[in-house]
Amino acid sequence: MRDAETTLAIIRERGKAGLHLEDIYRRLYNPDLFLRAYGRIYRNAGAMTKGTTEETADGMSRRKIGAIIELLRNERYRWAPVRRAFIPKVNGKLRPLGIPTWSDKLLQEVMRSLLEAYYEPQFSPMSHGFRPERGCHTALRAIHSWSGVVWFIEGDIKGCFDNIDHTVLLSILREKIRDNRFLHLVEDLLRAGYLEQWNYRPTLSGTPQGGIASPLLANIYLDRLDKFVEQTLIPEFTRGGEKQRRPEYNRLYQRIQRLEAEGAPEDILKPLRAEFRFLGSRDPFDPNYRRLKYVRYADDFLLGFDGPRDEAEGIKARLGKFLRDHLNLELSSEKTLITHAKTDKARFLGYEISTWNHPGRPGHGHIALRIPLQVIEEKIARYTDGNEPIHRSELVHDSDLAIVERYGQEFRGYVQYYAHAKNRPWLHRLKWYMQVSLLRTLAAKHKSTTTMMAQRFASRAITETGVVKCYQVVVERQDKPPLVATFGGVSLRPQPFKEIEDIPTNRDHIFRRNELIQRLMVDKCELCGSKDRVQSHHVRKLADLKVKGRREIPTWKQVMIARRRKTLMVCHHCHTAIHAGRPTRTREPQDVQFPDIRPLESRVL
Numbered sequence: 001m002r003d004a005e006t007t008l009a010i011i012r013e014r015g016k017a018g019l020h021l022e023d024i025y026r027r028l029y030n031p032d033l034f035l036r037a038y039g040r041i042y043r044n045a046g047a048m049t050k051g052t053t054e055e056t057a058d059g060m061s062r063r064k065i066g067a068i069i070e071l072l073r074n075e076r077y078r079w080a081p082v083r084r085a086f087i088p089k090v091n092g093k094l095r096p097l098g099i100p101t102w103s104d105k106l107l108q109e110v111m112r113s114l115l116e117a118y119y120e121p122q123f124s125p126m127s128h129g130f131r132p133e134r135g136c137h138t139a140l141r142a143i144h145s146w147s148g149v150v151w152f153i154e155g156d157i158k159g160c161f162d163n164i165d166h167t168v169l170l171s172i173l174r175e176k177i178r179d180n181r182f183l184h185l186v187e188d189l190l191r192a193g194y195l196e197q198w199n200y201r202p203t204l205s206g207t208p209q210g211g212i213a214s215p216l217l218a219n220i221y222l223d224r225l226d227k228f229v230e231q232t233l234i235p236e237f238t239r240g241g242e243k244q245r246r247p248e249y250n251r252l253y254q255r256i257q258r259l260e261a262e263g264a265p266e267d268i269l270k271p272l273r274a275e276f277r278f279l280g281s282r283d284p285f286d287p288n289y290r291r292l293k294y295v296r297y298a299d300d301f302l303l304g305f306d307g308p309r310d311e312a313e314g315i316k317a318r319l320g321k322f323l324r325d326h327l328n329l330e331l332s333s334e335k336t337l338i339t340h341a342k343t344d345k346a347r348f349l350g351y352e353i354s355t356w357n358h359p360g361r362p363g364h365g366h367i368a369l370r371i372p373l374q375v376i377e378e379k380i381a382r383y384t385d386g387n388e389p390i391h392r393s394e395l396v397h398d399s400d401l402a403i404v405e406r407y408g409q410e411f412r413g414y415v416q417y418y419a420h421a422k423n424r425p426w427l428h429r430l431k432w433y434m435q436v437s438l439l440r441t442l443a444a445k446h447k448s449t450t451t452m453m454a455q456r457f458a459s460r461a462i463t464e465t466g467v468v469k470c471y472q473v474v475v476e477r478q479d480k481p482p483l484v485a486t487f488g489g490v491s492l493r494p495q496p497f498k499e500i501e502d503i504p505t506n507r508d509h510i511f512r513r514n515e516l517i518q519r520l521m522v523d524k525c526e527l528c529g530s531k532d533r534v535q536s537h538h539v540r541k542l543a544d545l546k547v548k549g550r551r552e553i554p555t556w557k558q559v560m561i562a563r564r565r566k567t568l569m570v571c572h573h574c575h576t577a578i579h580a581g582r583p584t585r586t587r588e589p590q591d592v593q594f595p596d597i598r599p600l601e602s603r604v605l
Contacts, residue, residue: 004032015118025181037109051101061535079192098208108212124226129298130215149304152346156335160299162206165328240289243282389436405485461489525571528585533572
């Protein structure tokens with residue numbers, strides 16, 4: 001049987017050639033694909049989150065993979081309903097989140113890898129959401145390259161993930177995939193339903209947010225929109241080589257030249273030169289010139305149009321009609337706006353986007369990206385109470401290293417995301433509030449003052465703009481590099497966009513078995529050496545291994561702490577002892593046979 005990378009490479013080549021995908025269901029019998037999936041998702045924070053059953057990444061084994069494959073061979077695998085939870089959105093509303101069981105996550109990741117290998121080469125380059133080597137910054141980089149934009153058309157699809165039509169999605173998949181067993185598996189996934197307050201409810205439309213395969217299925221669905229814009233709207237609204245020259249511009253230029261030759265005084269020439277710079281050489285209302293640009297990230301998209309407003313309104317109406325007639329989706333009337341690029345600002349991916357409107361100066365008409373003032377105020381509110389910086393009581397009991405590292409990571413995240421904003425120095429205000437909040441948190445921990453904490457942890461860092469002040473904690477370790485946590489120490493100067501480097505197109509697909517998979521393949525208990533039903537023991541984080549007030553640390557915890565690993569390969573006996581709080585075995589048993597009491601590891605109807 002081929003390894004995972006060879007299988008995906010073959011599928012990828014079929015996708016590039018536009019060939020149909022056949023006999024894909026049999027690829028699900030490949031255990032190497034499941035090992036690859038396990039190595040990719042076991043680090044996720046949700047790996048230890050329970051769905052509608054008690055199953056999590058804890059207890060993962062090669063036998064479990066074999067059980068899932070056996071059910072797939074017999075076409076008896078059944079998706080469990082997802083557990084629905086709600087997470088708050090920025091606007092105060094709640095976003096539904098579906099949490100699958102661990103076996104379903106694993107199988108979804110295998111299906112996602114197969115579908116991504118096939119569809120990724122066929123996706124539009126104007127799509128940037130949930131794709132390898134692409135993201136928010138690649139979308140912003142594409143927008144930054146636009147020029148001459150007069151109108152922005154901000155598009156937002158109303159409840160996109162919840163309103164995806166199953167029939168339309170399956171028909172789109174059926175155009176390329178010639179394997180009914182695989183299509184039935186996808187259909188069963190879409191219609192598995194969910195549990196809310198432990199009441200079962202069917203899913204008549206949509207893909208569950210939180211599912212591993214959901215973003216890719218949404219991209220496959222919305223690729224129809226990308227193709228419509230790319231193949232229909234853009235050719236229709238792109239014409240003319242360049243705008244025609246303005247006659248008054250040429251006349252004013254000749255007049256200035258004549259006056260200069262005649263030796264006219266400066267008080268006459270100065271206003272004429274100012275008018276000349278402001279006027280521009282090209283006619284902005286040229287009826288024979290149009291340009292339309294497009295970028296999409298997930299269910300949000302932005303179009304830049306150079307033309308009259310009535311045509312921009314027509315483009316918006318045609319987009320709404322296409323979504324309604326072909327994809328059974330609807331544009332959000334509140335968020336789908338037409339914005340003048342010079343006098344107003346569009347919102348996209350947390351940035352304010354407009355054109356640099358300074359006639360006669362370099363850069364006039366180019367795209368300008370800015371941090372919205374509202375975003376800065378919202379982030380400041382996390383560290384203040386009544387506009388006064390406060391300490392964070394939930395961090396008081398953490399170590400100095402953990403506190404500074406927490407603030408440092410949050411600040412670096414803000415700075416790096418808004419690296420391309422022209423008003424990036426505005427983040428100095430946010431930095432001040434975070435800095436005071438950090439010092440007050442440390443002061444509350446040490447029962448001291450902010451001044452004492454500032455003197456104790458003050459340091460300096462070298463950036464591209466010079467030496468800047470920061471706060472730093474250094475923890476020395478014997479025979480190991482010290483642990484360092486830093487808050488600040490980064491430049492807030494705007495960074496221009498860099499050209500995308502040429503990289504292998506399949507770099508993100510190159511997968512080498514990580515240490516976890518290698519340890520699982522050894523099939524040997526790392527505590528006692530037994531080979532009886534070896535499986536992985538997972539913990540959420542290493543901090544959970546250290547219990548305050550407990551002097552004796554079990555052997556299995558000592559091993560995980562010493563290795564700094566959140567996983568441990570153990571036999572069935574040791575794993576049961578760990579969860580029961582009993583001592584584990586320390587040497588391999590001899591001539592001991594354990595009865596096979598392994599529970600059913602997947603759902604069977």
